[in-house]
Amino acid sequence: MGEKFDVIIVGAGPAGTACAYTLAKSGVSVLLVERGEYPGSKNVMGGVLYRKMMEDVIPEFYKEAPIERQIVEQRFMMLDEQSAVTFSYKGMEWDQEPFNNFTVLRAKFDQWFANKAVEQGAVLVNETVVESCIVEDGKVVGIRTDRPDGEVYADVVVLADGVNSLLAKSLGFHKEFRPDEVALAVMEVLKLDKKIIEDRFSLEGNQGCTFEIFGDSTKGILGTAWLYTNKSSINIGVGAMLSGLIKHKIKPYQLLDYVKNHPILRKYIQGVEQQEYLAHLIPEGGFHSMPQIVGDGVLVVGDAAQLVNAIHREGSNMAMTSGVLAAETIMAAKEREDYSTATLDSYRVNLLNSFVGKDLKKYKDATHHFEKFPHYFEKYIPMMNKAAGQMLTIDGTPKKDKQKKIWKEMGTAGQKFSMAKDAIKAWRVMK
Amino acid sequence: MLHIVACIKQVPDTKVIKLNPKTNTMDRTSAPAILNPYDAHAVEEAVRLKNKYGGIVSVLTMGPPPAVKAIRKCIEIGADEGYMISDRAFAGADTLATSYALTKALEKIQKDTPIDLIICGKMTIDGDTGQVGPGIARRLDMPPLTNVNKVVEVNKEEQFAIIHRKLEDGHEVIQTALPCLFSVEKEINEVPFSPLPHMIKAARYKPTIWAVSDLEDVDKTQLGLKGSPTIVSKVWPPEKPKGGEILDGSPQEKVEQILSMVLEKKELFQQHKEGV
Ligand SMILES: Cc1cc2nc3c(=O)[nH]c(=O)nc-3n(C[C@H](O)[C@H](O)[C@H](O)COP(=O)(O)OP(=O)(O)OC[C@H]3O[C@@H](n4cnc5c(N)ncnc54)[C@H](O)[C@@H]3O)c2cc1C
Numbered sequence: 062m063g064e065k066f067d068v069i070i071v072g073a074g075p076a077g078t079a080c081a082y083t084l085a086k087s088g089v090s091v092l093l094v095e096r097g098e099y100p101g102s103k104n105v106m107g108g109v110l111y112r113k114m115m116e117d118v119i120p121e122f123y124k125e126a127p128i129e130r131q132i133v134e135q136r137f138m139m140l141d142e143q144s145a146v147t148f149s150y151k152g153m154e155w156d157q158e159p160f161n162n163f164t165v166l167r168a169k170f171d172q173w174f175a176n177k178a179v180e181q182g183a184v185l186v187n188e189t190v191v192e193s194c195i196v197e198d199g200k201v202v203g204i205r206t207d208r209p210d211g212e213v214y215a216d217v218v219v220l221a222d223g224v225n226s227l228l229a230k231s232l233g234f235h236k237e238f239r240p241d242e243v244a245l246a247v248m249e250v251l252k253l254d255k256k257i258i259e260d261r262f263s264l265e266g267n268q269g270c271t272f273e274i275f276g277d278s279t280k281g282i283l284g285t286a287w288l289y290t291n292k293s294s295i296n297i298g299v300g301a302m303l304s305g306l307i308k309h310k311i312k313p314y315q316l317l318d319y320v321k322n323h324p325i326l327r328k329y330i331q332g333v334e335q336q337e338y339l340a341h342l343i344p345e346g347g348f349h350s351m352p353q354i355v356g357d358g359v360l361v362v363g364d365a366a367q368l369v370n371a372i373h374r375e376g377s378n379m380a381m382t383s384g385v386l387a388a389e390t391i392m393a394a395k396e397r398e399d400y401s402t403a404t405l406d407s408y409r410v411n412l413l414n415s416f417v418g419k420d421l422k423k424y425k426d427a428t429h430h431f432e433k434f435p436h437y438f439e440k441y442i443p444m445m446n447k448a449a450g451q452m453l454t455i456d457g458t459p460k461k462d463k464q465k466k467i468w469k470e471m472g473t474a475g476q477k478f479s480m481a482k483d484a485i486k487a488w489r490v491m492k
Numbered sequence: 493m494l495h496i497v498a499c500i501k502q503v504p505d506t507k508v509i510k511l512n513p514k515t516n517t518m519d520r521t522s523a524p525a526i527l528n529p530y531d532a533h534a535v536e537e538a539v540r541l542k543n544k545y546g547g548i549v550s551v552l553t554m555g556p557p558p559a560v561k562a563i564r565k566c567i568e569i570g571a572d573e574g575y576m577i578s579d580r581a582f583a584g585a586d587t588l589a590t591s592y593a594l595t596k597a598l599e600k601i602q603k604d605t606p607i608d609l610i611i612c613g614k615m616t617i618d619g620d621t622g623q624v625g626p627g628i629a630r631r632l633d634m635p636p637l638t639n640v641n642k643v644v645e646v647n648k649e650e651q652f653a654i655i656h657r658k659l660e661d662g663h664e665v666i667q668t669a670l671p672c673l674f675s676v677e678k679e680i681n682e683v684p685f686s687p688l689p690h691m692i693k694a695a696r697y698k699p700t701i702w703a704v705s706d707l708e709d710v711d712k713t714q715l716g717l718k719g720s721p722t723i724v725s726k727v728w729p730p731e732k733p734k735g736g737e738i739l740d741g742s743p744q745e746k747v748e749q750i751l752s753m754v755l756e757k758k759e760l761f762q763q764h765k766e767g768v
Contacts, residue, residue: 063688063689064689064692092692179695184692184695184696185695186688186691186692186695188691189688189691206688208685208686208687208688208691209684209685209686209687209688210687210688210689211687211688212688213688213692
């Protein structure tokens with residue numbers, strides 16, 4: 062029989078590693094199993110890492126972690142074919158410790174983070190795929206890997222294996238996700254000289270900025286494009302609901318090509334050298350899609366539990382918080398030597414009471430709403446851009462006449478009424 | 493009990509490494525560090541012999557602290573113990589100074605458990621010399637056997653081993669006295685997917701690390717850059733082979749084109765004036 066640990070964690074992403082770190086630090090014996098060549102080797106993220114939740118795990122991590130830039134400006138762009146309305150916030154308070162958030166490259170960051178867990182005593186095994194959980198009398202007691210003599214045992218198994226968790230699925234915790242519960246994202250890392258990045262985006266030193274781009278960037282499909290600055294590269298990507306991509310018969314890389322060649326955006330990535338091309342799923346079903354996350358001897362954390370706030374592109378932070386909460390529940394269970402569903406259920410309760418549960422509940426209908434009514438993206442953004450363009454074009458038309466014209470172009474009284482209704486509906490799902 | 497020591501090295505993965513266009517030297521930060529592929533076969537062979545005859549396998553490396561990763565890889569393959577010598581004084585060593593330093597470490601290992609067999613990879617992929625193995629054998633006064641592609645028998649009691657050496661036109665069967673040193677070809681074995689218990693052992697493993705001061709009878713003038721007589725006078729990239737030509741047309745046309753091209757190369761058809 063294989064060795065026995067207190068806890069086995071499957072997947073060394075932010076969720077699994079945060080859990081491993083927290084447990085190992087308290088002296089719990091932890092085996093962290095990762096299928097990649099090293100943690101992060103295949104992991105993908107637009108690149109914004111939130112300081113607060115990471116600091117809950119390792120205070121002042123930014124002093125030594127491989128971060129790219131501290132974000133001082135966030136731009137939001139409403140894009141049409143030939144125009145953009147941009148809203149931006151730039152704040153120098155974000156340029157000082159403790160900072161707000163950072164851009165990171167996951168291949169580097171995850172590796173560093175996992176090493177921190179190893180320093181605390183976690184045992185990290187790479188290049189090993191967990192194929193299934195070992196279940197005895199309805200209780201999860203270990204894992205089976207793809208290696209010879211590949212079985213190991215534990216009191217608790219934590220599934221942190223990311224979006225579309227095959228392990229949670231094989232335990233019957235969830236079904237295959239529907240195309241309207243996941244977004245498909247593609248991203249490129251483009252190499253560019255540090256100095257050019259700083260000049261092009263008005264940055265000094267280690268400052269960074271982010272663009273979130275809505276509307277024409279996804280050809281009206283629910284989703285976004287983004288452009289983030291790293292030290293000497295730029296991440297540019299597009300993600301859109303799988304259902305929308307299927308309906309519009311568009312491939313994600315076609316969207317990315319479109320964004321890269323868009324007349325308003327192409328200048329930002331002029332002269333780059335392509336370094337990496339990545340594709341990944343994002344769980345965007347939100348609260349309604351959350352699977353069962355607790356069982357006898359087993360917990361599910363991070364993307365595997367669908368913990369992503371699509372509206373605010375938050376995922377890694379929710380992953381970390383869930384990992385920490387799972388660790389705390391396991392430590393309490395260890396004291397009582399009881400790893401039953403009833404005891405482990407405090408993880409689910411604590412998660413729902415944390416910002417993770419609260420935010421997921423708040424936005425529980427948002428993606429579904431926008432998914433159901435694509436005209437928010439298809440119609441209203443172009444309309445708004447046109448109005449802004451008309452107001453700002455000085456051609457001798459009095460402003461009052463301009464407003465009249467814009468108002469008229471917004472359609473008949475009935476159309477305006479339904480627009481107002483849409484606005485209220487949107488407010489309701491977002492408020 | 494057979495004691496086999498494999499000498500290994502961490503190298504940059506030359507499949508992906510970039511060259512500095514000005515100096516033509518390797519930009520070592522541009523590639524991940526891996527266990528020298530030939531050395532993986534050396535360790536695997538040692539493990540196979542251990543499984544066959546019983547005994548222990550140790551691995552030894554010289555390198556900077558991150559080279560511990562290469563030792564862990566050897567534990568994954570099945571090695572029992574790992575030793576590393578790591579010190580600024582070793583830096584800049586050529587093959588002569590490297591074999592000297594490794595010999596000093598082997599002498600120290602030897603004091604605890606006598607060594608019957610040393611196995612090295614044929615060469616490293618970053619240096620390509622293949623000189624360190626024979627260098628160690630000379631210093632320890634044991635027979636060096638290079639290009640080993642098969643081990644037939646190792647007999648500790650009667651102190652001999654029988655191996656095959658790869659030659660250009662066949663192989664040579666040799667019986668040698670123990671202790672001795674092999675440097676092995678890649679085709680000697682296939683390194684299998686490691687079992688999980690080895691992976692867990694490797695993840696936890698902390699090798700023995702020695703600095704110069706931990707070794708005995710060391711002549712410091714023979715270490716590192718100081719002990720390295722090799723002078724690199726010039727580094728240049730190999731000439732790029734001229735690109736071929738792709739022929740267009742129907743198969744019939746392509747055959748005609750290629751025939752006329754071949755026939756034009758008159759030197760191919762000149763009669764040999766003398767000899768064969
Ligand atoms: C394109 C894109 C952009 C994003 N942008 C952001 C952003 O800017 N900010 C943000 O906060 N979030 C972002 N997210 C979301 C964020 O990446 C995820 O929420 C986060 O990575 C979830 O962490 P995790 O640990 O749950 O899963 P993952 O990071 O996916 O880690 C899962 C790990 O498990 C391993 N694994 C899987 N199966 C097995 C198995 N069977 N055996 C062994 N190992 C296994 C994987 O190799 C992986 O290392 C983005 C996601 C994508 C796809």
